[in-house]
Amino acid sequence: CSPAADVLPFRRRTREPDVSYRTILVDFNDSRRARKLLRHAAEIARPFEARLIGLHVSPTFHGRVVDPDYPHIPALEGLKFSRDEEADHLRSIFDEVTSSERFCGAFRSITAQRSAPAQIVLGRARAADLIIASQADSEWPLSKLLDCSDRLVVESGRPVLMVPNANDRPALPKMAIVSWNQSREATRAMFEALP
Numbered sequence: 001c002s003p004a005a006d007v008l009p010f011r012r013r014t015r016e017p018d019v020s021y022r023t024i025l026v027d028f029n030d031s032r033r034a035r036k037l038l039r040h041a042a043e044i045a046r047p048f049e050a051r052l053i054g055l056h057v058s059p060t061f062h063g064r065v066v067d068p069d070y071p072h073i074p075a076l077e078g079l080k081f082s083r084d085e086e087a088d089h090l091r092s093i094f095d096e097v098t099s100s101e102r103f104c105g106a107f108r109s110i111t112a113q114r115s116a117p118a119q120i121v122l123g124r125a126r127a128a129d130l131i132i133a134s135q136a137d138s139e140w141p142l143s144k145l146l147d148c149s150d151r152l153v154v155e156s157g158r159p160v161l162m163v164p165n166a167n168d169r170p171a172l173p174k175m176a177i178v179s180w181n182q183s184r185e186a187t188r189a190m191f192e193a194l195p
Contacts, residue, residue, distance in 0.1 A: 020048045020195050025128035027121050028056045029146040031089045033134045033165065038097040040163050041132045043172060045103045048195065054094040054107040055124055057117040058083040059145060083111065118148035125156040132161045159192040 026041045028034055038054070045052045087109040098105035112120050125131045136147035153160045176193075180186055 021045075021050045021129040022048070023128045024050045024052050024130045024132060025125055026052065026054045027125070027131065027133040027148070027152065028054050028090045028094070029058075029117070030134065030137070030140060030142070031086060031093065032140075033137070033163075034090055034093045035097065036168065037132060037134055037163055038094065040161070040170075042097060042101055042103075043170060044130070044132070044161070046101065049103050050129070052098060052101075052103055052105045053124075053128070054090070054105070055121060056087050056090050056107070056109045057112055057120045057146075058087060058109070059112050059117050117146055118151050121148055122151065122155055125152055125158055128158055130159050130161065131156060132163065134163050135165050137165055159189065 021044065024041055024045050026037055028037065041052055044050070091107045091109065094105065094107045108124075110120055131152050133149035133152055134147065136149060137143050140147070149160065149162050152158075153162065178190060180190070
């Protein structure tokens with residue numbers, strides 16, 4: 001066995017893996033932030049020709065507290081919120097932005113009947129290669145119920161791109177800064193952010 005034979009398999013194993021995002025899930029919950037969120041999602045889906053899934057999960061309002069995790073939120077009486085109208089509006093924004101793109105787009109609207117909307121989003125998010133969500137908006141009355149980007153980061157086990165509310169820069173920056181503590185979690189996050 002020659003020395004070159006020992007080196008060759010090692011070189012093959014250390015070649016950079018081909019990584020890409022095939023399925024990108026966008027958490028839609030607020031039509032005011034939907035276009036900005038979709039612009040970022042389309043910018044990332046385009047080079048990968050990824051499947052872009054827009055997910056809108058709405059709560060069920062029965063004139064009582066909606067979510068036991070947030071008992072301080074009343075039943076939102078007097079708030080002119082129409083679940084179906086919001087879903088239709090989000091679908092039209094999704095179709096408008098994605099109709100001229102080469103990647104495949106699909107919009108899903110789900111009503112949370114027996115669980116919190118965040119639980120449904122988390123369940124669907126675990127099947128995606130990348131999740132794109134808006135930063136929580138403390139000035140929006142439904143934020144504590146529908147904004148779940150912080151939970152997606154911690155509980156989904158998938159990479160999450162959180163789009164800031166105040167920032168209107170491109171989704172893919174020219175430079176990235178990495179905080180590194182040599183842990184298993186940091187290694188996985190770094191690998192999944194490579195694309």
